Amino acid sequence: MLSVTFKNVGQGDSIIIEWEDNQKTKVGIIDCNLFNHQNPILDHIKASNYQEIDFIILSHPHYDHFSGFNQLLDYCLAHRIIIHKFLHTSQQTPDYLKAANKTFIAQRELATLFKNVRQLWKVDKIILQQGYIDDMTRDLALNTDIYLKILAPTTLEFDSYISNINVTSNEENIHSNANANWLSTFLKIYTSEWQILLTSDVEKKVLNRWKNNPTEFASQQLFLAQSPHHGAKGNHSKAFWKQFIPSNGSKIVISVGENSYQHPSKETLKYFTSKGFQVLTTQEGEILSSSTIHTSQLLDIFSKKRAAIQAKDVCFKISQSGEINLLSQTPQKNNHENRHQRL
Template sequence: MTKRRLISKAARTALVLLVVLLAASIFSFSCTLAPSPPARPGDWGDSGKPPAGKQPELKAFFIDVGQGDSCLIIARTGDDREFTLLVDAGPGGAADEVVDFLKEVGVRKIDHLVFTHPHEDHIGGGKALLEAFEVGKVYMPRTTHTTEAYEELLLAIRSKGLTVTEARAGKVILEAKEFKAEFLGPAKSYEDLNDRSAVICVTFGERVLLFMGDAEAQAEDDMLQAGLIPDADVLKVGHHGSSSSTTGEFIRVSRPSIAVISVGPNPYGHPSKTVLDRLERAGVRVYRTDLHGTVEIVIRGDRLDVSTR
């Protein structure tokens, strides 16, 4: 073994140790699957209460971050409360775009920030977001991962004085009148980081939106077997449209009318023709951030409108 390889091995060991210690210091994981406590008033956004009588509204933005994921939800619920939920931060290369986009649509505080899993295309923009915005709560699935991007994220979370709440099936993020955001996954523990993705179900009145992270067929199957997958209106397709996700059975049960694929130029062949064909055969309207740019869905009363920008 050369001296250089010895040094890089030592550096790698140091990184592993540092990340493990960091994670231990900021993850506030509970060991049991006890029911989640109800949302407290402090969990809500304090960015100003809208005038009474304003119509409930949910906006979901599937931000064009190139190859990666970042979805912003801004909701005004039936009991006149407002909050923001951000699912993933996109890759580091798109960090400035995500920060600018959030500012452009008026976000001042990210009330709930979920990192579905520790791959760079989902967490790379996290540090910049944590530096640019006040953040309420941070959620991640329980994982061990030892990349520099993950270390940087954990350091940024710690330097904000925040801890991490475990994302796992059954945990409720927020519940309000005609609104609920909860985790459907991970339903089990997996070796594979994609399958360990936090999967989120947002219910708004009669409408249901599913955010799959990079969950693949095994995780989908486990959620189906557990009866966790509801009829959905909107599906943020798992793993950028990879053929390893979005099985025929998953589409048959979730029955989305709209699917959004967050994807950019990539060497992996995302989105796969198999998945696109499957969605088409099921009559699902597909939007892709690489073709349409940022996709915006607005739900008000019975209306659900899709636009692109």
């Protein structure tokens, strides 16, 4: 059994992976973003009472992907929660890190994060393994049946970042430089029967490199995939996605919140639904299909009013027999409601 939870963190990413290994539930984390002064990933770890975290992956050094990590690490230290692996795509040098973020807040938070990681690894021994993603860490066995493979970034993307080669689209929040999207992870979780693709903010050119690749993708059904960069048009690759034929209710998830970039784009939504994928967003909280998407609805789907009512985590559970189920989630309450409940 494996579950994948896309936490509702507004315009950002936070993903929880949970699976069974030797009758023990394990957990992995991909990104950790603060949202409405809360930390949904940390709340999940607390509620589940985990004493170990199998892996943490920082997909790339953008604020909407790492803003909650320092809180999470502080909690792990205070409660002696072991982190077996902390993997990332960033060289820990000042110029390298500053080039990823515009604001002092983001640069300081990222520098503090890597300082904390080194401390927890070298001194406090909470992190057992930490480092830059390389050929030694690209294949991880979650158990005897389920594997995680890191398809990107490769040397090509690292060179593009260092050379400051322009990305497809410059649609970032105030904290982030778009060029750091070259460092985004492209992850594949798979068995011999099915596969899940998690794309963070990966560039279109990266996906195009993996188009028409039967060796890597055709042998397993695509159960679940993430549309990169919050469904942005500039990161959408028809050449890549057309190699997959939806089956067994294949799902596309878009992590998205209120934004000024028209994420997710109409073109992205229409493409996936026209191919037969079931599309879900953390902002809308329900399945969007070709029969329910019309121009008028697209204009209203991501309005502030609907987002405030509908926004929720999107969680899937995949059984050992290969069935994927969408779990019903409770919409997140706004700050006023949360404060009222605490009082």
